[in-house]
Amino acid sequence: MDNIIIYIETEGGKISDVSLELLTKGRTLAGELSCKLEALIIGSSVEQHTQELFNYGAETIYLAQDKRLEHYLTLPYSAITIDLFKKERPQIALFGATSVGRDLAPRVSSALVSGLTADCTSLEIGNHKEAKSGKEYQNLLYQIRPAFGGNIIATIINPDCRPQMATVREGVMKKEPLATPVKGVVKVIETKEIIKTEDFVVEIIERHIEERKIDIKGSPIIIAGGFGVGSKENFNLLYELASVLGAEVGASRAAVDAGFAEGARQIGQTGITVRPKLYIAAGISGQIQHTAGMDQSAMIISINSDPNAPIHQIADYAIIGDMNEIIPRMIKSYKLNSK
Amino acid sequence: MTKKLKIVVLAKQVPDTRNVGKNAMKEDGTVNRAALPAIFNPEDMNALEQALRLKDRHPGSVVLLLTMGPARAAEIIREGYYRGADGGVLLTDRKFAGADTLATSYALAMALKKMHPDIIIAGRQAIDGDTAQVGPQVAEKLNLPQVTYAEEIVGFEKNKLVVKRRLERGVESVRTPLPAVITVHATAPECRPRNAKQLMRFKHARTLTEEQDNEHNSYLPVISPESLRIPEWGVADVGGEESHYGLSGSPTKVKKIENIVFQAKESKRLTSSFEEIDMLMTELISSHTIG
Numbered sequence: 001m002d003n004i005i006i007y008i009e010t011e012g013g014k015i016s017d018v019s020l021e022l023l024t025k026g027r028t029l030a031g032e033l034s035c036k037l038e039a040l041i042i043g044s045s046v047e048q049h050t051q052e053l054f055n056y057g058a059e060t061i062y063l064a065q066d067k068r069l070e071h072y073l074t075l076p077y078s079a080i081t082i083d084l085f086k087k088e089r090p091q092i093a094l095f096g097a098t099s100v101g102r103d104l105a106p107r108v109s110s111a112l113v114s115g116l117t118a119d120c121t122s123l124e125i126g127n128h129k130e131a132k133s134g135k136e137y138q139n140l141l142y143q144i145r146p147a148f149g150g151n152i153i154a155t156i157i158n159p160d161c162r163p164q165m166a167t168v169r170e171g172v173m174k175k176e177p178l179a180t181p182v183k184g185v186v187k188v189i190e191t192k193e194i195i196k197t198e199d200f201v202v203e204i205i206e207r208h209i210e211e212r213k214i215d216i217k218g219s220p221i222i223i224a225g226g227f228g229v230g231s232k233e234n235f236n237l238l239y240e241l242a243s244v245l246g247a248e249v250g251a252s253r254a255a256v257d258a259g260f261a262e263g264a265r266q267i268g269q270t271g272i273t274v275r276p277k278l279y280i281a282a283g284i285s286g287q288i289q290h291t292a293g294m295d296q297s298a299m300i301i302s303i304n305s306d307p308n309a310p311i312h313q314i315a316d317y318a319i320i321g322d323m324n325e326i327i328p329r330m331i332k333s334y335k336l337n338s339k
Numbered sequence: 340m341t342k343k344l345k346i347v348v349l350a351k352q353v354p355d356t357r358n359v360g361k362n363a364m365k366e367d368g369t370v371n372r373a374a375l376p377a378i379f380n381p382e383d384m385n386a387l388e389q390a391l392r393l394k395d396r397h398p399g400s401v402v403l404l405l406t407m408g409p410a411r412a413a414e415i416i417r418e419g420y421y422r423g424a425d426g427g428v429l430l431t432d433r434k435f436a437g438a439d440t441l442a443t444s445y446a447l448a449m450a451l452k453k454m455h456p457d458i459i460i461a462g463r464q465a466i467d468g469d470t471a472q473v474g475p476q477v478a479e480k481l482n483l484p485q486v487t488y489a490e491e492i493v494g495f496e497k498n499k500l501v502v503k504r505r506l507e508r509g510v511e512s513v514r515t516p517l518p519a520v521i522t523v524h525a526t527a528p529e530c531r532p533r534n535a536k537q538l539m540r541f542k543h544a545r546t547l548t549e550e551q552d553n554e555h556n557s558y559l560p561v562i563s564p565e566s567l568r569i570p571e572w573g574v575a576d577v578g579g580e581e582s583h584y585g586l587s588g589s590p591t592k593v594k595k596i597e598n599i600v601f602q603a604k605e606s607k608r609l610t611s612s613f614e615e616i617d618m619l620m621t622e623l624i625s626s627h628t629i630g
Contacts, residue, residue: 011508074475074485099506103487106472110444110479115590118470128594142594148354148467153597161590202484202519205501206512221629245629270469278628299628301619312606317619321611329613333620338630 003060004030005090005163007081008041008053009100012209015049018096018170023056025123025173026094032125033139035091036060040084042077044070054181062088064189068200071207072100075199076191078107083194085112090163092141094123097167109165115158116165117143121172121292128157135159141166146269146292171217171273172296214248214264221247221278224267224294227254228283228304229323235260237327238282244331250274252290255283268293282323286311303327342495343399346390347454349447349461349477350383350404350419352412377411379418382462384530386523389492390460391423391531396494401425403454407435407446413546416569420541421533428454429546432573437586440468444476446584449577451481456518458500463488463522474522485520486513490527546571 004026009016023039030037039058041049044067053061064080081104085093093108095101097119109116122144128137141164143156158164216222223242225235235249242249251261253268267274268290279297284290286302286309294300295314302315303323312318319326354375387404394400404419404427406412416427430450438446451459459478464471471487478485486502490510493501499514505524515521544567574584582588609615624630 074487078479099488099504102471103475103485106440106470106475107479107485109472110441110476113441113590115439115441116470116472117591118468118472143591147469154593155595155597156591157594158590159592202486202513202515204511204513207509209509278623307608312608315606317609318606319609319611319616319619326611326616329611329616330620333613333617334624334629337617337621337624 001089002091003036003038003088004033004092004094005038005040005062005085005088006058007093007095007101007104008039008049009096009098010041010043010046010049015052016096016098016170017175018098018101018168020052020056020177021170021173021175022094022096022168023053023058024176025168026092027057027178029092029123029125029141030057033091038062038088038090040064040081042069042080044068050186051181054184055177057178057182059182059184061184061186062189063186064191066191066195068195069191071204072103073200073202073204074103074107075202076195078104078111079195079199080189080191081108082111084189085163093163093165095165095167097169101167105165105167112161112163114161114163114165115156116167117145117156117158118167120145120166120168121153123166123168128159130159140164146288169273171275214262216248216250216265216267216272217274219248219274220276221245221280222250222267222274222276222294222297223247223280223282224250224252224284225255225260225282226252226284226290227258227260228285229255229260230283232260234324237324241280241327241331244334247278247280250294252284252287281311281315282327284311285309286314342397344393344397344401344457345455346393346400346402346458346460347451347456348383348387348390348402348404348419348424349459349473350387350406350415351380351462351465352377352406352408352415353380353465353467354378355466377414379415380462380465380467382464382466382523382525384462385525385527386460386462386521387419387422387424388528388530389489389521389523390458393458393492394423403427403456405430405447405450405454407431407438407443407450410546410548410552413544413549413569413571417541417544418533420544421538422531423534423537427569429569429571430573430577431546431548431571432584434574434581434584437589438584439589439591440470440472440476441590442584442586442588444473444480445579445588446577447473448477448480449579450572451477453572453577458517459483459520460492461520461522463524471522474520478520481518481520483518483520484515485522486515487522488524489521490524492521541567543567544569 008019038060042064095105124142147154250267251265275296277298282303302311402424406415407430490505491503
């Protein structure tokens, strides 16, 4: 009762990063609320993951294991989740904002008639006083997210319904195991009592998982280009610098829309969220849609000929000038100094 | 095997969030849609195309649009007509106002119960909220299976519909019985253009509300033919619990809205001279940021 449950997603025999990020965040929230942090994991052979969940602070692991549940299927997975939430009545339930989490969480929220906030970028605990009735609420989950195309940041609350549900995108929160794993318990869910044959009416007939060839998220250095780069050819300069520094090339939405770079490279609110140790933004103006996906980078260098471009405001180093001159100079300098 | 299908496309008229002005928000944190250009939600266009393709392959099928919104959202139904749909319904009632995704999906589900579709197709998400919740919530309320992130409705196999899904790291094909809810991803083909004949035929399609407003506009035909009437449904037409609609049916509340303000931090400004860039690169190398 009244605990926090994190839905744990697995992919290719591994726990998804976003689930571990949510456990890390969940520890802080559970600490503030003096409640337990719990995890729900569903699959065909997921026992192997329990130690890792303890490493990340899950005090209770609800384990639903069934050979029919090898791959995510909306109906049986939601049946198990809904059943657990009805019995355990968590105050907060968090899911990754992945194709699985965004398929499962709304279905669960509808069945439980509880509110769900999508794609949160920040979660906090706070109080609320209803202006009309004067009713006061303690320790609500503030679900903070960009809305309206990223032009505003909205704080959403669910004052009266439980669980308070939210999805969070991968890469937005930090992932940090505990120094000492918790000694938690595993509670096995009897799937046969919950899922029915008709929950399997939708069958997967083919599935080919293609690992993302472009791994922007995993790269410690990202060189990103925007519309200001001017052309697909000019992007070659970015690739050149990236290969010298061992970096990946990213792009803003405007650059992707203009055909300068592939969609898989898109960083920002509608693309990937990254937090590399170094982010070099070239020809990017710095619209919030883009910066929402990179402003947590450890260091930002902006290159833009417009001294008033908003990207310079969030940069640690703002270079005012033409990237066609600056990037070759960076390459030259690196080659001179790195020996 | 040819079967006649009744397909309902859920479409939303959305503010064009690429053009948000200062007066776009009301005090209570809800959106002042009137202040923004209204467009057909892009992924709902992809959904409409999938519906029209099914209709092409299954002659005799019917494609209807269902949209919820204020009077001017009738434009969504007209746009559907122009591209080959057979009609649609505008769900409109002051009691729907202030709905979050849950209250919205309740209203849509109640209307769909009256329409008895074989397939419900929607865009994955709308650009004003980006939540991707309404499709799955409608499916749950109607107790139907759902297939989200669809890139292509492939066709029938063993009396079930085969749908190809686009996921983060690849594709997945599933087979679902009907009726079902399918949400369509932006990677699906774009919608076909407007058809000139359909445009000429349906540009005078009006809701009753629009007819009444038109009485003041002498340059427009005062009365369009009955066959071009776009039906408007309110709470009284679709039934259900009043408390489940609109603001009262919405568990999520907007506590606070902040406009984006860039936080200025101490940034060092450099020129493009080689000396300054060289200093920066040397610093990055010595701090092991690069190299």
